[in-house]
Amino acid sequence: MSKKINIKIIAAELGVSPSTVSKALKDSHEIGRETREKIQAFAKLYNYKPNSLALSLRNQKTMNIGVIIPQITHHFFTRVISGIESVANQKDYNLMICVSKDLHEKEVKNVEMLTNGSVDGLIVSIANETLEKGEFSHFQRLVDEDFPLVFFDRVAPNLKGDKVIVDDETGGYNAGKHLIEKGKNRLAIITTPEHVTVGVMRERGFKKALDEQNKYYNQNYVIRVEEKFDIEKQIDQLFQLKEIPDGIFAVNETYAAIAMKCTMKRGMQIPRDMAVIGFTDGVISKLTTPTMTTIAQHGYNMGNKTAELVLQRIDEKENEKLPYQTVVIQTNVVEREST
Amino acid sequence: MSKKINIKIIAAELGVSPSTVSKALKDSHEIGRETREKIQAFAKLYNYKPNSLALSLRNQKTMNIGVIIPQITHHFFTRVISGIESVANQKDYNLMICVSKDLHEKEVKNVEMLTNGSVDGLIVSIANETLEKGEFSHFQRLVDEDFPLVFFDRVAPNLKGDKVIVDDETGGYNAGKHLIEKGKNRLAIITTPEHVTVGVMRERGFKKALDEQNKYYNQNYVIRVEEKFDIEKQIDQLFQLKEIPDGIFAVNETYAAIAMKCTMKRGMQIPRDMAVIGFTDGVISKLTTPTMTTIAQHGYNMGNKTAELVLQRIDEKENEKLPYQTVVIQTNVVEREST
DNA sequence: TACAGCTACGAAACCGTTTTCGTGTTAAAA
DNA sequence: TTTTAACACGAAAACGGTTTCGTAGCTGTA
Structure with a gap:
């Protein structure tokens, strides 16, 4: 790779000092007009652009924001990233952007790598393995030194810091209510293992809706999917029951789509014999047949809000610290054909 | 934000020089055992980690690879990114990772930002707008200065450089052949506008398959989707024809899924009345009802290969330059229920 | 003539690290 | 006792910029 042009080279080439070049390029009138124009012309000709590493080091400012997500192939996360980006x-x-692959060790490495000067602030959705272990010291350190840090979606309850979360409980509640309003009685839920906070909250809201209407919360109607095993088989258990449910709430889009497949495989009609509602912000729901009713998560908005918070922390002066915020993004029911 | 610990602070605190600290932390036996251990203990206690900006500047090596993609919410690109990451x-x-949003200006900015010291190499899938305009000077500059640069999927035909592409033509050919083998006669294609190379190549292969079997390539059966307009309406035109096709090849997953929806809306049976095959590496195909036959693109492999190429260029010595490579990733037909 | 003030530039420090090249001290060898 | 080598550490330069401060040379004024 041929060496990139820099200020020293320009200075040497034009017989002036580096400081003169630097000033001339910023149009400082400390530099005579003739010299200034000569330097600017030269720089333009050779397409000079200041080295961002040097700038960052000097200014103690990188103009970078780090984002650590558990998975990049999940549509929800990419929506959030779009929102952050914008x-x-x-x-x-x-x-x-770094991906933890839901592994604790990778997350720790990512955090260390990013916070050693590479970024001015950090946005994180916590890895499943970290949540399982409850090992948050890598984040605690950042909180302790007031490093700008915002969590979204997968957050740690006992950790201080700014957070942006979906109103999962109300979302679950509305899902339950919606199914009930559609006249469904035997309501099942397809959710995640218990260490995944978002699943737990959605389930809690769902249960609340059932309780309110004096519907029985049948434990056989609760499927906790372990992703390391065959997902379809686990979901299909609902259809092995003596009394098959007539409404399913799935805490994500994939589970909902699979539930719909299982339903149709049995020759049952959606939504007549079985209503399905998903919790998602994805692309699948509009493309299934029938289209899927969902609780919309508004990932893009979440990203917007998250980015705003972290920028706010970055700009914050040492002596005017705001208390930690938790922003709750509301969901809403998007009714389609599956209910 | 409280100031991060650095070598100077450690040095001052322990009454030694920065160079001594630096050497001690690398376990150099130039430093006496006692001093060494004292410094290491202190560094560990305060969780010292070297500043990566300073390291990068010093070593002229960032250990970063830049990736510019047109869209982050497209599953194919995130698959490729996973492959690169690994x-x-x-x-x-x-x-x-930077996103050009298919805009030329953003792409240029991203390229400039990343190549001014932030990364050791660059991986790019070119923005649609750039392909339309044919404006590649921002890449040409990099090629001229031998900056490690690898394109994938959306490449520029007249630009030198390493490339990793899908064998789109053979993919399209196999899609056509597959439909013919299934006994379909009136074959339609849903593709992209003509400036998108991948669409053109897939169409070319498809046409070749039809030609070989002396099938008529009916221009009414060619839909070029403009994404700024309603996609479903454009695709639905196929169903307004006097003679509705009995097989559809869609150059991506979304178009294929929409085609399936349109088919079922008409009360037609898949695959009996209409076979649909998509070109994709996505999640939708397994979740539609019926599941979708696809030409698999192997985005993850593509990412692997792309990363290998760029790393190879990064490690390359000045005097042992290899000629530019174009790696072609083969596709294969994944038969599911839609054909 | 003397001094002030301006113009136009350069020297040097700094951001955080590494590395080369001294150098003062001590111990071993001659 | 003198020379030499090893040891343990520090000074300084370098990476590529920015910025503060200093100053040479000129002009204008008293």
């Missing part, structure tokens, strides 16, 4: 870009920030 | 991480590289 706000960040408006303020000339760039994103460094 | 190879990069093995060699201790991190990713800086």
Whole structure:
């Protein structure tokens, strides 16, 4: 790779000092007009652009925001990233995106790597393994030194810090209510293992809706999917029961789509014999047949809000610290053909 | 934000020089055992980690790879990113992912930002707008200065550089052949506008399959979707024809799923009245009812290969340059229920 | 003539790290 | 006792910028 042009080279080439070049390029009138124009012309000709590492080091400011997500192939996360991106870009920030693959060790490494000077602030959705272990010291350190840090979606309850979360409980509640309003009685839920907070909250809201209407919350109607095993088989258990449910709430889009497949495989009609509602912000729901009713998560808005919070922390002066915020993004029911 | 600990602080605190600290932390036996252990203990206690900006500047090596993609919410691209990530991480590289949103201007900015010191190499899938305009000077500059650069999927035909592409033509050919083998006669294609290379190549292969079997390539059976307008309406035109096709090849998953919806809306049976095959690496195909036959693109492999190429260029010595490579990733037909 | 003030530039420090090249002290060898 | 080598550490330069401060040279004024 041929060496990139820099200020020293320009200075040497034009017989002036580096400081003169630097000033001339910023149009400082400390530099005579003739010299200034000569330097600017030269720089333009050779397409000079200042080295961002040097700038960051000097200014103690990178104009980068780090983002750590558990999975990049999940549509929800990419929606959030889009939302973050849009706000960040408006303020000339760039994103460094890292993927923890839901592994604790990778997450720790990512955090260390990003916070050693590479970014001005960090946005994190916590890895499943970290949540399972309850091992948050890598985040605690950042909180302790007031490093700008915002969590979204998968957050740690006992950790201080700014958070942006979906109103999962109300979402679950509305899902339950919606199914009940559609005249369904035997309501099942397809959810995640218990260490995944979002699943727990959605389930809690769902149960609340059932309780309110004096519907029985049948434990046989609760499927906790372990992703390491065959998902379809686990969901299909609902259809092995003596009394098959007539309404299903799935805490994500994939589970909902699979539930719909299982239903149709049995020759049952959606929504007549079985109503299905998903919790998602994805692309699948509009493309299934029938289309899927969902609780919309508004990932893009979440990203917007998250980015705003982290930028706020970055700009914050040492002596005017705001208390930690938790922003709750509301969901809403998007009714389609599956209910 | 409280100031992060650095070598100077450690040095001052322990009454030694920065160079001594630096050497001690690398376990150099130039430093006496006692001093060494004292410094190491202190560093560990305060969780010292070297500043990566300073390291990068000093070493002229960032251990970052830049990735510019047109859209982050497209599953194919996130699959490729996963593939890149996995190879990069093995060699201790991190990713800086930027999104061009298919806009030329954003792409140019991203390229400039990343190549001004932030990354050691760059991976790009070119923005649609750039392909339309044919404006590649921002890449040409990089090629001229031998900056490690690898394109994938959306590449520029007249630009030198390493490329990783899908064998779109053969993919399209196999899609056509598959439909013919299923006994279909009136074959339609749903593709992209003509400036999108991948669409053109897939169409070319498809046409070749039809030609070989002396099937008529009916221009009414060619839909070029403009994404700024209602996609479903455009696709639905196929169903307004006097003679409705009995087989559809869609160059991506979304178009294929919409085609399936349109078919079922008409009360037609898949695959009996209409066979549909998509070109994709996505999640939708397994979740539609019926499931979708696809030409699998192997995005993850593509990412692997792309990362390998860029790492190879990064490691390359000045005097042992290899000629530019174009790696072609083969596709294969994944038969499901829609054909 | 003397001094002030302006113009136009350069020197040097700094951001955080690494590394080369001294150098003062001590111990071993001659 | 003198020379030499090893040891343990520090000074300084370098990576590529920015910025503060200093100053040479000129002009204008008293």
